Amino acid sequence: YLLNGEKLFTGNGPVADLVAVSATVLGEGGPKVGACFLDTSTPGFSVGTRLEFMGSRGLPNASLHFDDVLVPADQVLIDPESDQLPFLVGMVALLGRIYFTGAPAMAIARNSLAWSREFIARRSIDGRALGDYDEIQRTVTATLADVYAMESAVRWSLLGSGLTDRWFERFATKNLLVRGAWRIVDRTVSLHGGEGFETVASKNRRGAVPVPLERAFRDARGLRIAGNVDFQLDNQLGRILLGQYYADARTYADDGTQGEPGPGAGTSAAGLSPANQEHARAIDRLVGELRRFAVGLVRRHPDPEQLYAKERTVVLLGRIAGELFNAVAALARAAAAGTPAEAVPAGHQELADVHCAEARHTLSGLFARLEPDAEPDHAHISRRWLADGGADQLVRH
Numbered sequence: 001y002l003l004n005g006e007k008l009f010t011g012n013g014p015v016a017d018l019v020a021v022s023a024t025v026l027g028e029g030g031p032k033v034g035a036c037f038l039d040t041s042t043p044g045f046s047v048g049t050r051l052e053f054m055g056s057r058g059l060p061n062a063s064l065h066f067d068d069v070l071v072p073a074d075q076v077l078i079d080p081e082s083d084q085l086p087f088l089v090g091m092v093a094l095l096g097r098i099y100f101t102g103a104p105a106m107a108i109a110r111n112s113l114a115w116s117r118e119f120i121a122r123r124s125i126d127g128r129a130l131g132d133y134d135e136i137q138r139t140v141t142a143t144l145a146d147v148y149a150m151e152s153a154v155r156w157s158l159l160g161s162g163l164t165d166r167w168f169e170r171f172a173t174k175n176l177l178v179r180g181a182w183r184i185v186d187r188t189v190s191l192h193g194g195e196g197f198e199t200v201a202s203k204n205r206r207g208a209v210p211v212p213l214e215r216a217f218r219d220a221r222g223l224r225i226a227g228n229v230d231f232q233l234d235n236q237l238g239r240i241l242l243g244q245y246y247a248d249a250r251t252y253a254d255d256g257t258q259g260e261p262g263p264g265a266g267t268s269a270a271g272l273s274p275a276n277q278e279h280a281r282a283i284d285r286l287v288g289e290l291r292r293f294a295v296g297l298v299r300r301h302p303d304p305e306q307l308y309a310k311e312r313t314v315v316l317l318g319r320i321a322g323e324l325f326n327a328v329a330a331l332a333r334a335a336a337a338g339t340p341a342e343a344v345p346a347g348h349q350e351l352a353d354v355h356c357a358e359a360r361h362t363l364s365g366l367f368a369r370l371e372p373d374a375e376p377d378h379a380h381i382s383r384r385w386l387a388d389g390g391a392d393q394l395v396r397h
């Protein structure tokens with residue numbers, strides 16, 4: 001194969017000896033996506049300008065150029081059955097995404113937790129310890145519960161070493177981790193006030209505690225883009241979910257059930273506190289609601305492309321699926337934590353409770369947006385503004 005073109009944004013690309021390049025392969029049956037593996041000493045390969053990101057400054061990145069690069073056929077993987085990347089290559093990428101974006105997200109989250117504790121411990125405001133204030137206590141529990149939920153999602157996803165295990169959850173976990181890290185670091189910046197916005201160099205100059213929050217904040221933002229932009233991953237997850245219902249549509253009754261008992265997923269409440277049992281029942285009902293809604297959509301849209309064009313609906317379904325999975329993962333972890341006791345900074349039941357209480361608020365908002373009573377005409381408003389030439393219009397009116 002002859003590889004031609006430019007590849008942007010590849011992590012470690014300018015220092016790599018071996019690169020994996022996904023490329024469009026033209027053929028008789030239409031374009032396909034192939035995975036090419038090549039040595040960077042191959043003639044025609046060159047590194048272009050270095051790219052500089054807002055964060056992740058330790059990650060070498062550059063534009064890579066391919067000018068008639070000859071790649072032997074046995075170094076190119078193509079799925080003969082589909083136009084997508086070969087399934088197993090996709091599974092490697094899925095797992096890789098958790099390691100190269102999820103692991104730093106987890107580190108940012110846990111560091112933010114430690115920095116929060118250190119800051120609260122050394123500050124008092126108006127004669128009261130900072131940790132005595134209601135809003136600060138809620139900030140603490142929100143971060144603790146976010147870290148707990150993130151850990152629960154990643155543990156569930158990586159349980160079992162099989163490459164194709166729990167791939168739906170692995171897909172959902174990337175967004176859960178990077179969004180969790182973003183929420184946490186944003187909250188921690190506010191908690192630290194001026195110190196949150198201040199660079200380490202400045203803190204060092206005046207002898208303040210050199211917490212590198214500003215760097216964590218910038219790094220966390222990039223994690224929501226690397227491995228694909230967050231809303232696009234929701235979109236893809238929503239399509240995967242709907243694809244399943246398209247495949248099975250005929251096996252569902254109108255109420256979304258497949259002949260199994262109860263309306264939901266049958267989430268077990270064993271080993272849970274009363275508050276978490278209630279959460280488990282509520283989540284179970286929402287799983288049933290999601291299924292009924294998805295089955296209804298699939299029935300009303302015989303052509304999947306017509307449905308997928310309604311991107312916001314698909315994105316919302318992806319987000320709901322992710323939130324439901326995370327709530328179930330946190331509850332399952334809490335239920336299993338009785339023996340042997342696993343050390344967490346607060347009680348398992350309490351942390352799962354805080355997470356699920358918040359997740360249910362988020363989920364009711366997401367479900368409400370799925371079927372709004374009336375909606376502004378977004379297509380019309382944006383088209384008119386874009387056609388009119390943009391920003392001046394806003395200033396003038």
Ligand SMILES: Cc1cc2nc3c(=O)[nH]c(=O)nc-3n(C[C@H](O)[C@H](O)[C@H](O)COP(=O)(O)OP(=O)(O)OC[C@H]3O[C@@H](n4cnc5c(N)ncnc54)[C@H](O)[C@@H]3O)c2cc1C
Pocket residue numbers: 008009010011012053056222223225226227228229232311
């Ligand atoms: C720190 C960092 C590290 C990275 N590391 C790697 C790496 O190692 N390897 C690698 O291959 N890539 C890497 N990337 C690239 C990253 O995967 C891409 O930036 C990301 O997938 C978005 O693609 P893009 O930048 O080409 O945006 P585009 O695809 O050009 O998208 C531009 C905009 O259009 C939107 N858009 C695209 N399609 C649709 C649609 N159907 N509907 C609505 N909106 C849409 C996008 O969301 C975005 O807002 C990295 C990026 C960063 C920031």
